[in-house]
Each structure stands twice: as structure tokens, then as C-alpha cells.
Amino acid sequence: MLISSATADDAGVYQVSPDLALVQTVDFFTPVVDDPYDFGRIAAANALSDVYAMGGTPKMAMNIVAYPMAKLGALVLRSILAGGADKLREAGAVLLGGHSIEDDELKFGMAVTGFVHPAKIWANQGLKPGDQLILTKSLGTGIINTAIKGGLAKPETVKSLTEQMAELNKNAAEVLRDFPISACTDVTGFGLIGHLCEMIADTGRRVTLDSGAVPILPEAREFAAMGLVPAGAHNNRKFRENMVSLASGFDPVVRDILYDPQTSGGLLFGCAEQIAPALRRRLADCGVLAAVIGQVESEGAVGLFVR
Amino acid sequence: MKEIDTRGLACPAPVLLVKETLDREQPDTLLVRVDNEAARENVSRFLASRGFTPQSDGAGADIVITTAAGRNVEQSHEESGSAEPRERANNRKIMVLIGSETIGAGDNELGAKLMTAFIKTLKEMGGELWRLVFINGGVKLVATGSPVLADLLAYQQRGLMILACGTCLNHYGLMAEKQCGQTTNMLDIVTAMQLADKVITFG
CATH class of the missing domain: 3.40.1260.10 (DsrEFH-like)
Incomplete structure (x- = not known):
């Protein structure tokens, strides 16, 4: 066993031979959008993401389904499964089977297995002084999902949110394999700040996060200003507050976005400043967002500083 | 004064409950009961975005948010889903x-x-x-x-x-x-x- 839940990494890794390790992860949740096919795509992209965040290649998956058959009928379920299957195909992974149970509340997700070379695993921790921090998707999915529940999000906002959440981290991960990155994770339930804190917890590192450079989905700021912030964002803040220093007078609306739990969020990684331009160019060529959102400092007090 | 009890609800449910009440009844003043800090902040922010001046008292599981001076921006919200033109849509008074x-x-x-x-x-x-x-x-x-x-x-x-x-x-x-x-x-x-x-x- 190379990596377990002890280090709060994205997936477990088990070494099979000197040049092969298995990456194992599982994720499932209740619907985040109304369209069943889109929900299937998003749930699959979200489950696959942990394998990419470890540097692995997804190889096989099992569906996990909790479903109210009497209430929703077979057609909705077929659409969800079709969305999931399409994403697996795009990832180059095969569906081995799955398990379903009858439940009052719909839930869907996957257990995914990937391969990785034991020497090429991307751990959460390993950031070095001088590294730049790069994020590959915009923030705000939790806040916009909250607005969708309240019937406040415009159709075009739902569309851009759906497309971002259904986008695999595959292209981003494939580019990163050609570069010596120092640490990588994907931004999910703990929010950007929560995952950044995981990357530097107990490492003695000091990181500056430049909130003005963080990409944010359309309308997320407006909804956060209306108080449409999920409970998870507040829980994330309570959990990590003691590691984080906000600039004085920091806008609480932006703060909540930085703590907002993300569904199928982007990769967050560190790399040396010298290679950052070439790496970002390659990501842009593949249609992947690559925002430099902060850096690892070489001196100063330990912790996360947000300005 | 319209009273809304959101105790026992997790965010964003308190905000959504207040929103439903505002859309349905358009009260001039409100009293909202919440039982946690997150809900206090979210409900206060929401009321401010709808033109109220919220004030809150209390702590822990017993927080009361009231709107003091009534609303000073009447029905300016665009996303209510209504097709009819809103009064003062661009909000200038x-x-x-x-x-x-x-x-x-x-x-x-x-x-x-x-x-x-x-x-x-x-x-x-x-x-x-x-x-x-x-x-x-x-x-x-x-x-x-x-x-x-x-x-x-x-x-x-x-x-x-x-x-x-x-x-x-x-x-x-x-x-x-x-x-x-x-x-x-x-x-x-x-x-x-x-x-x-x-x-x-x-x-």
C-alpha cells in the first residue's frame, strides 16, 4: 500500500509490481442538475477525477446506484447510466458492472480503478518554495447548485455549469505528465482553500493565494452576495480557519467562494516558475483553463495567506 | 410583522424559505429565527440584496433577524421568473x-x-x-x-x-x-x- 486515507489524498494506491500500482477511488452523490443524462456525465467525471489527480489512467469502473424506481421509472435511470457510460468511453475506461438498490432519494456514482507507475504518483503534498499554483477549472459550482435549487439560475448559467462539471480532467492530466509538477490534487468538497490547506498542512510551507486571479463561474458572485451559500462552505471555513489569514477587509462574498465545495472541480497543482509558461501554453492548446492563482513563498510565517 | 422560523434547517434552506415568503407575500417587515451563524450571515445577506436593512440579535441556537426600516428597494429583483415588466426594473429612484x-x-x-x-x-x-x-x-x-x-x-x-x-x-x-x-x-x-x-x- 503506497497511499492510504491517512494523508487525505484523493485516492488509495496499491503497488502490484515494481512498475504498476492500482489507484482506487469511489464517489457518488444526489443530483446536481435536473437533466438525467447530464447528471450521469457529471457523476462519472467527478468519480474519475480522483484517478487523474493521482497521476493515474482510469481503466475500469463499477456503477453505484440508489434509485426510486416506482417514482422515476426506468427511462430516467437509463439516461443517467448512458451519461456515465459516455464519460467512461471518453476516459478510455471500461464498465465492469455495478450495484443498485431501491432508495427514496436518487444517488449515482462510480468506483473507479486506474493504473499508475509507482514512481510517477502525484501526491497532495510536495510543494516547493517558489512554485506557482495553477488551477484548471472555475470555482462556484456549490453556490450555483444552491441557486438552481432555489430556481434562481438562468438557463445559460446552468449550461455553463453543467459543461464545466461534465468536463474530464483527462486533457489536463495528460499534459501534466510531461512536466515535473511538485504536487497535485483536485478541488472538490473542501473547496479551494480546504484543498490548498491539505497540500501544505504540517509541511511548514507558506502559500499566498491571489483571490483576484481565481477564475469564478458566471453569476456565482451574485448568488453568494445573495446568501445562497451551501452549509458545506461554512463547514469548510470552520474546519480550516485557523490555518488561513485573510487580508484585512477581505470581501466575505469572495471568501465564501474560496471555501465553496466543488463538484467535479479542476486540478490544482504546483510547478516551478520556470516551467509554468510552457506548461500553461500546452494546457491552453488542449482547451484547458490554466490560471496562476498563487505561489509558494520561500520565507515568512507558515500557513495560507489570501489577498 | 411576518415571522419565519428556519431553526433546524441547513443552508441554503433558510434563505430559500425567506425567498419563498418574500415572493409570495411581499411583507414590509420580517422577523426570521435562525439557529446558526452561517444561516445568520446568509439570511442577512439575502435580505440586504432584496432592499431590507437586517439587524440580528442573539447567539448560538437563538438568533433573531429583524428588518428595521422596512425595504427601501421595492421589488427590484429580476429573477422572480415573472414575465411582466417589473416596476423600476433598472432600480433608479x-x-x-x-x-x-x-x-x-x-x-x-x-x-x-x-x-x-x-x-x-x-x-x-x-x-x-x-x-x-x-x-x-x-x-x-x-x-x-x-x-x-x-x-x-x-x-x-x-x-x-x-x-x-x-x-x-x-x-x-x-x-x-x-x-x-x-x-x-x-x-x-x-x-x-x-x-x-x-x-x-x-x-
Whole structure:
């Protein structure tokens, strides 16, 4: 066993031979959008993401389904499964089977297995002084999902949110394999700040996060200003507050976005400043967002500083 | 005062419950009970975004949020899903202050005609017209015998707030003759001037 839940990494890794390790992860949740096919795509992209965040290649998956058959009928379920299957195909992974149970509340997700070379695993921790921090998707999915529940999000906002959440981290991960990155994770339930804190917890590192450079989905700021912030964002803040220093007078609306739990969020990684331009160019060529959102400092007090 | 109890609900449910109540009943003042800090912050933010001035008291599981001065932005929210044009959709608030029953100096008969035409044409401002305030001789326009009474009553019917200076009504002995609008005082007028995006003084 190379990596377990002890280090709060994205997936477990088990070494099979000197040049092969298995990456194992599982994720499932209740619907985040109304369209069943889109929900299937998003749930699959979200489950696959942990394998990419470890540097692995997804190889096989099992569906996990909790479903109210009497209430929703077979057609909705077929659409969800079709969305999931399409994403697996795009990832180059095969569906081995799955398990379903009858439940009052719909839930869907996957257990995914990937391969990785034991020497090429991307751990959460390993950031070095001088590294730049790069994020590959915009923030705000939790806040916009909250607005969708309240019937406040415009159709075009739902569309851009759906497309971002259904986008695999595959292209981003494939580019990163050609570069010596120092640490990588994907931004999910703990929010950007929560995952950044995981990357530097107990490492003695000091990181500056430049909130003005963080990409944010359309309308997320407006909804956060209306108080449409999920409970998870507040829980994330309570959990990590003691590691984080906000600039004085920091806008609480932006703060909540930085703590907002993300569904199928982007990769967050560190790399040396010298290679950052070439790496970002390659990501842009593949249609992947690559925002430099902060850096690892070489001196100063330990912790996360947000300005 | 409308009371909403959101205790026992996790975010964003308290905000959504308050939103539903606002959309359904459009209360002027609210009292919202919440039982955690996150809900306090979210509900306060939401009320502020809807034009209220929220204040909260208490701590822990017993927090009460009240809206003190009522709302100062009426129904400006775009996303309510309604197809009909919203009142004052672009949110600018225009206050018109009328200080006389006539407009301009020269001939009072002409001035009275101009004022009648002015009041009738004011509707062209649409939803941006926010307050119509009458002072000094202007208060005669809200009293019995006014040539524009029917127009003013129609404006009032559509939700425009019409105010008439109480001191002035007393001065002209017209308090009992007032046919539309609410009696107001100088503090009200000054506050309205401060809240308005534009004040037009005429007459």
C-alpha cells in the first residue's frame, strides 16, 4: 500500500509490481442538475477525477446506484447510466458492472480503478518554495447548485455549469505528465482553500493565494452576495480557519467562494516558475483553463495567506 | 410583522424559505429565527440584496433577524421568473418635489395649466418615479378641487407613494380636505431626498 486515507489524498494506491500500482477511488452523490443524462456525465467525471489527480489512467469502473424506481421509472435511470457510460468511453475506461438498490432519494456514482507507475504518483503534498499554483477549472459550482435549487439560475448559467462539471480532467492530466509538477490534487468538497490547506498542512510551507486571479463561474458572485451559500462552505471555513489569514477587509462574498465545495472541480497543482509558461501554453492548446492563482513563498510565517 | 422560523434547517434552506415568503407575500417587515451563524450571515445577506436593512440579535441556537426600516428597494429583483415588466426594473429612484400649485412665474393661469400638464405627463417616467412630494402651495393639488386629483389617485393606485407636508396642509387649512397621499414631515422629506437617486424640484 503506497497511499492510504491517512494523508487525505484523493485516492488509495496499491503497488502490484515494481512498475504498476492500482489507484482506487469511489464517489457518488444526489443530483446536481435536473437533466438525467447530464447528471450521469457529471457523476462519472467527478468519480474519475480522483484517478487523474493521482497521476493515474482510469481503466475500469463499477456503477453505484440508489434509485426510486416506482417514482422515476426506468427511462430516467437509463439516461443517467448512458451519461456515465459516455464519460467512461471518453476516459478510455471500461464498465465492469455495478450495484443498485431501491432508495427514496436518487444517488449515482462510480468506483473507479486506474493504473499508475509507482514512481510517477502525484501526491497532495510536495510543494516547493517558489512554485506557482495553477488551477484548471472555475470555482462556484456549490453556490450555483444552491441557486438552481432555489430556481434562481438562468438557463445559460446552468449550461455553463453543467459543461464545466461534465468536463474530464483527462486533457489536463495528460499534459501534466510531461512536466515535473511538485504536487497535485483536485478541488472538490473542501473547496479551494480546504484543498490548498491539505497540500501544505504540517509541511511548514507558506502559500499566498491571489483571490483576484481565481477564475469564478458566471453569476456565482451574485448568488453568494445573495446568501445562497451551501452549509458545506461554512463547514469548510470552520474546519480550516485557523490555518488561513485573510487580508484585512477581505470581501466575505469572495471568501465564501474560496471555501465553496466543488463538484467535479479542476486540478490544482504546483510547478516551478520556470516551467509554468510552457506548461500553461500546452494546457491552453488542449482547451484547458490554466490560471496562476498563487505561489509558494520561500520565507515568512507558515500557513495560507489570501489577498 | 411576518415571522419565519428556519431553526433546524441547513443552508441554503433558510434563505430559500425567506425567498419563498418574500415572493409570495411581499411583507414590509420580517422577523426570521435562525439557529446558526452561517444561516445568520446568509439570511442577512439575502435580505440586504432584496432592499431590507437586517439587524440580528442573539447567539448560538437563538438568533433573531429583524428588518428595521422596512425595504427601501421595492421589488427590484429580476429573477422572480415573472414575465411582466417589473416596476423600476433598472432600480433608479426619482423623487419629484412640488412646491407650488403653478409652474414658473409670469401668468398664474398659464402656470396652473402647466402644472396640470406636468402631473399628467409624469407617468412617462414609468417605474422610476418613486416619490411625489407636495410642499407649500403644492399641497392644494392633493386637496378637494384639485384639477389633477384623479391623476394623483390613479398614480397612488399603481403604488406610487404620494406625500403632502402636514405643516403646509395646516397652514392652508386643508388638512380635512386632503384627498390623496400621506401626511409627511420635514424629516421624512430629507430622508427621502437622501435615499433617492435623483430629486427634481418643480413649481
